[in-house]
Amino acid sequence: xxxxxxxxxxxxxxxxxxxxxxxxxxxxxxxxxxxxxxxxxxxxxxxxxxxxxxxxxxxxxxxxxxxxxxxxxxxxxxxxxxxxxxxxxxxxxxxxxxxxxxxxxxxxxxxxxxxxxxxxxxxxxxxxxxxxxxxxxxxxxxxxxxxxxxxxxxx
Numbered sequence: 001x002x003x004x005x006x007x008x009x010x011x012x013x014x015x016x017x018x019x020x021x022x023x024x025x026x027x028x029x030x031x032x033x034x035x036x037x038x039x040x041x042x043x044x045x046x047x048x049x050x051x052x053x054x055x056x057x058x059x060x061x062x063x064x065x066x067x068x069x070x071x072x073x074x075x076x077x078x079x080x081x082x083x084x085x086x087x088x089x090x091x092x093x094x095x096x097x098x099x100x101x102x103x104x105x106x107x108x109x110x111x112x113x114x115x116x117x118x119x120x121x122x123x124x125x126x127x128x129x130x131x132x133x134x135x136x137x138x139x140x141x142x143x144x145x146x147x148x149x150x151x152x153x154x155x
Contacts, residue, residue, distance in 0.1 A: 039138035046107025047086070049134035050116060054097040057125035071120030072127075077154075079104075084115050086140055099127060105141060109133060 038045050059065050079085035087103040104112040109131055121127040 034138070037138040037141050043138055044135055045138045047134045047136055047140070048104040048106055048109055048112035049132045050102040050104065050112065051098055051130040051132075052100040052102065052121075052127045053130065054099060055121070055125040055127045059124065059126055065126070068120050068124050068126050075119045079115055079118075080144055083141070083144075086143060103134065103136070103140065107133065 033039075034043065059068065076085060076088050080088070084105055085102055086105050088100065090100040091098045102116070104115060106112050106115075113131060116122055116129055116131070119127070122129060
């Protein structure tokens with residue numbers, strides 16, 4: 001009987017110790033940065049993920065296609081400069097007709113759709129979009145500032 005009590009006591013000690021360790025704050029935690037980036041206790045926040053796919057309109061006029069692409073890139077740049085669009089990029093060839101992704105700096109799908117609809121490629125139906133709520137690292141908001149230091153050219 002004493003062996004069972006001793007085993008239960010040791011088990012309780014281990015479980016309690018692990019729980020206490022798991023609940024302690026991370027040493028590197030930066031409360032000012034977390035507040036600035038609107039991070040939750042896990043360093044995460046809500047975003048909107050957009051998967052861009054081939055649109056329903058086929059545009060064969062190359063001048064029109066070039067104009068739409070130029071407008072698409074200008075819109076991406078504008079939204080990124082306004083801190084509304086955090087990530088954008090094309091996908092590789094795939095069997096789903098996916099063309100690229102956006103991650104918007106909002107958890108509000110309606111707001112993200114407003115920003116999305118300002119894109120000439122969406123307006124012309126050259127691209128269509130699937131829109132999803134997404135939960136990811138709050139630090140994602142810092143990627144553009146870092147990337148500016150890596151770019152030699154702009155689109």
